[in-house]
Amino acid sequence: MLSFWEKDEFLNYDVIVIGAGIVGLSTAISLKEQDSELSVLVLERGVFPTGASTKNAGFACFGSLTEILSDLETLPSQEVYNLVKLRWKGLNLLRERLGDEAIDYKNYGGYELLSESQLDCLDQMNNVNDLLNPLFKQDVYSAVTDRLPDFRFGKEKVKGLIFNPLESQIHTGKMMRELAMLAQRLGVNILTGTTVKNFTDNGQECEVLTNDELTFKAKRVAICTNAFSKKLIKDAELKPGRGVVLITKPIKGLTLKGTFHYDEGYYYFRNYQDRIIFGGGRNLDLEGENTTDFEIRSLILDRLKTDLEQMIIPNHDFEIDHVWSGIMAFGHNKKPILKKHSENVFIGIRLGGMGVAIGSKVGEELAELMYPTT
Secondary structure: OOOHHHHHHOOEEEEEEEOOOHHHHHHHHHHHHHOOOOOEEEEOOOOOOOOOOOOOOOEEOOOOHHHHHHHOOOOOHHHHHHHHHHHHHHHHHHHHHHOOOOOOOEOOOEEEEEOHHHHHHHHHHHHHHHHHHHHHOOOOOEEOHHHHHHHOOOOOOOOEEEEEOOOEEOOHHHHHHHHHHHHHHOOOEEEOOOOEEEEEEOOOOEEEEEOOOOEEEEEEEEEOOHHHHHHOOOOOOOEEEEEEEEEEOOOOOOOOOOEEEEOOOOEEEEEEOOEEEEEEOHHHOOOOOOOOOOOOOHHHHHHHHHHHHHHHOOOOOOOEEEEEEEEEEEOOOOOOEEEEOOOOEEEEEOOOOOHHHHHHHHHHHHHHHHOOOO
8 A cells, every 4th residue: 555655756747758768768868858847757667678778789870781772662762861860860869968988889880791692782882872971971881892801701601891980889788877877867767667557648647557556647658668569559550570689708819890780780790899799680580580579599599600600700719608689669661650649648669670879869859749849
């Protein structure tokens, strides 16, 4: 039974944000930056953010060349430009808020590995550079196939190499800790281990019911649960997508440095000190990986190990130190869902595997949607 004090102080807010991932915390931060007097509560079902925010590989990226070419097949060029712009602005907002040192931001540049069948994408590279030039004021992608011998990748599979000087890496754990600390410094209340069962909106206020049978009340609610949003919004237009990530034990003599992608971004690896973080393989069975289950299938893990051994570091012995998975959310294209759901409920979900890049900006735009400043 709740005390008078608990009922009086802990159950009523101006805004309740459901989900303490990148978008949820960024929304709460943006709301407090707009109006420091707002009382804001963030509810998170896990001890840590549950989906992908603390489980990604730590890429500060906005799209490889083949990813963008793939996006151009489903979206008009202006919308693809807007997507890249959202990612770039989101990354810059994240850095401005937290600082590069705090999130271990390192600008080593990024590379895309090309197979024989993908070399024709180089013919379209200048067109993509021209498309993005108004944003970056420089060519983003350049062919550096002559540098392949420096990396000693497996020669049978890697026939081309593209460089992006703007791509970087971060420490995901430090980023999420810093976001939570910033939110708390601004006066945001964060409750973890609190699962939301349901919510109602009567047009005047919202009620949020938790598994502990607690009912919180707020003037407005933001739903930022990404891949898990169908539990609260049955008709949410998204599919979950599981991503498997591994990290090796320290590798003696490892010189690889930077972020790397191949197969239209379905595979990605980077150095972390003298280790390799490597993830992907979802495209081996897209339907099978369309799940919110954190299970790790041998189909995916075996492929990652094989590619490490045969293509990425064929000249090094290695051991796997740890393996984990995260759950992302995808739609028919890469555009996030950012909209008003009912009179006082708003949603910012479906980040398309680009949460690190767009999460901060989606949170800022969601806060503006909830409380317009102009």
